[in-house]
Amino acid sequence: MNGYRIAVIPGDGIGGEVTAPTVDVLRHLADLAGFEIAFDQLDWSCARYQETGAMMPADGLDQIREHDAILLGAVGWPGVPDHVSLWGLLIPIRRRFQQYVNLRPISVMPGLPGPLSAPGEVDFVVVRENVEGEYSEIGGRFASGTPQEMAVQEAVFTRAGVTRVVDYAFDLASTRRGHVTSATKSNGIVHTMPFWDEIVRERAERHPRVEWRQEHIDALAAKLVLQPSSFDVIVGSNLFGDILSDLAAAVAGSIGIAPSANLNPEGEFPSMFEPVHGSAPDIAGKGIANPIGALWSASMMLDHLGEKDSAAALLGAIRTTLAAAEVRTPDLGGTATTTDFAAAVQEAISL
Amino acid sequence: MNGYRIAVIPGDGIGGEVTAPTVDVLRHLADLAGFEIAFDQLDWSCARYQETGAMMPADGLDQIREHDAILLGAVGWPGVPDHVSLWGLLIPIRRRFQQYVNLRPISVMPGLPGPLSAPGEVDFVVVRENVEGEYSEIGGRFASGTPQEMAVQEAVFTRAGVTRVVDYAFDLASTRRGHVTSATKSNGIVHTMPFWDEIVRERAERHPRVEWRQEHIDALAAKLVLQPSSFDVIVGSNLFGDILSDLAAAVAGSIGIAPSANLNPEGEFPSMFEPVHGSAPDIAGKGIANPIGALWSASMMLDHLGEKDSAAALLGAIRTTLAAAEVRTPDLGGTATTTDFAAAVQEAISL
Numbered sequence A, B: 001m002n003g004y005r006i007a008v009i010p011g012d013g014i015g016g017e018v019t020a021p022t023v024d025v026l027r028h029l030a031d032l033a034g035f036e037i038a039f040d041q042l043d044w045s046c047a048r049y050q051e052t053g054a055m056m057p058a059d060g061l062d063q064i065r066e067h068d069a070i071l072l073g074a075v076g077w078p079g080v081p082d083h084v085s086l087w088g089l090l091i092p093i094r095r096r097f098q099q100y101v102n103l104r105p106i107s108v109m110p111g112l113p114g115p116l117s118a119p120g121e122v123d124f125v126v127v128r129e130n131v132e133g134e135y136s137e138i139g140g141r142f143a144s145g146t147p148q149e150m151a152v153q154e155a156v157f158t159r160a161g162v163t164r165v166v167d168y169a170f171d172l173a174s175t176r177r178g179h180v181t182s183a184t185k186s187n188g189i190v191h192t193m194p195f196w197d198e199i200v201r202e203r204a205e206r207h208p209r210v211e212w213r214q215e216h217i218d219a220l221a222a223k224l225v226l227q228p229s230s231f232d233v234i235v236g237s238n239l240f241g242d243i244l245s246d247l248a249a250a251v252a253g254s255i256g257i258a259p260s261a262n263l264n265p266e267g268e269f270p271s272m273f274e275p276v277h278g279s280a281p282d283i284a285g286k287g288i289a290n291p292i293g294a295l296w297s298a299s300m301m302l303d304h305l306g307e308k309d310s311a312a313a314l315l316g317a318i319r320t321t322l323a324a325a326e327v328r329t330p331d332l333g334g335t336a337t338t339t340d341f342a343a344a345v346q347e348a349i350s351l
């Protein structure tokens, strides 16, 4: 019997409210499908930071290095600066565990009207480089407090780092509709973006069956709104992928329920799965958060672990429950609680 | 009598097709309103580069330094790398003439349906920092041709540079609906974006009548699609402003006809006005390009020169002609030529 050990980091605010029922649903799926799954709950969070001065223990990453995956709720809380919560938890996990692919599937969910009048068939994936690029600690201030003051920021793109994420995107496209769009800005950003383009061209040659094109990020953002159905796999740098994935989820009407996977594709380190939404202080503690982002992320986790049937069954159950439109949380116009909705999904699972 | 001397750079492809009738309309307006306007045509372009090896003469910028404004068509042509055409013409003009504000008004034009099902009242302006930030020559390659190869890119934000563009945005907002949204990414980009935020907060204090908020670029891109009517003035760095202004024009349904101004607000150097569209090799030479972007940019030029009534009359005539929906170029479903449309606008001018 396959067995998995999952590190659960509920985090802050509604993070715990959405991960708790997600864990229940996963247990149920394990029973149905016949695999074992065990969960270790970790209190890493802004709350912990406010008590102890650290988002996670000093040996935190070692504690979860051997786990099969990480399920994260949401991190961030008013009063704790973003750079503390992110660079103290989320970003170190992504980087130390070489989760170099941030994967965000974008599709229109049944019964969720998006903002576009004619979206067409929207079904694509954003592959975001997740550990290097524009997000970097390199740089600083010069001449603080003077009129000459300036800040510089170094973006770092490595051949190995770009190659692996671009290869991932081409491989993924070859299992889908066979098309990659690369986000660039080589007309404005002189050094790193032409380098990115060069590597994309090289890797494209190794995937002759996959078509590809590149688009400047400004035109690409516009095209996501004008022709969202024209994309299959979009690959972008850390910053461009971040922007495009939120924008794309908005276009598809799924910004509040979107999932994400931070993948270490080789499986050398655990991958991390997290809903895209934040800790939502305004509704935290009320039990009304929409758990779809967490459940959908859990489906991506099962897929990554190799439990393809369970992954598909869970995603199918989310779709069925949304389409039935009987049980909905307040953000979607209903009155259901978080656990009501998760229970409805659990019931809809057929394996 | 006020008199103006305008440098016209038609550039490549449809650039000349849209600037020519725009110059005619400007002459007509000058007659009506009683000011003088003279035009110097310059052949700076990719065509020139292919003949002479340079986009413009070595003393090009000196030739136009004393002009009152620059009207540009479009620059770029297949076979000439972007970095040549942009860093050889457009970007030096922006930088040497301290055109530190790139202004892009976003509004829904009559009779042009956009992609959104319920856009609401869309009427805002993107103020983009235009001479520093992420677009920089600083950086390069390391270990070319080896597995260790990498490229770095330095973004440079100066206190003076950020302050002046942020002040411009707050001043502009105070003449509009009194609200500024600042684009940031201080949770991911560690050095320059917190610096940007800090300066925005400082300048906001000097404009107590203007409300403001900041949004991370990923969430802001999503909100442009979900709530475009919630914006008045958006201010962003060179890269963020570039992305947001194209995205916003797409949302408003005006990507093909959008205008832009590259402003040196102090008037120490000439400002430059250019349609957002490119040289459009596919339709170049056919005389069917839509001149609205160029005409609208010319209206912004008149406004900048102080000819407010003429500026308003030209913009009004564009709106009237669009609303009448009798004369339209093929991109908008009609059969009119570029000059037909410009002539209709000219006829609709009432001063």
Ligand SMILES: CC(C)[C@H](C(=O)O)[C@@H](O)C(=O)O
Residues within 6 Å of the ligand: A187, A188, A218, B086, B242
């Ligand atoms: C062509 C390119 C360099 C340019 C820019 O990004 O500045 C264009 O996108 C624009 O917005 O004027």
Ligand SMILES: CC(C)[C@H](C(=O)O)[C@@H](O)C(=O)O
Residues within 6 Å of the ligand: A086, A242, B187, B188, B218
């Ligand atoms: C919170 C922030 C640093 C993060 C990111 O940009 O990576 C978030 O936007 C995301 O997409 O996971």
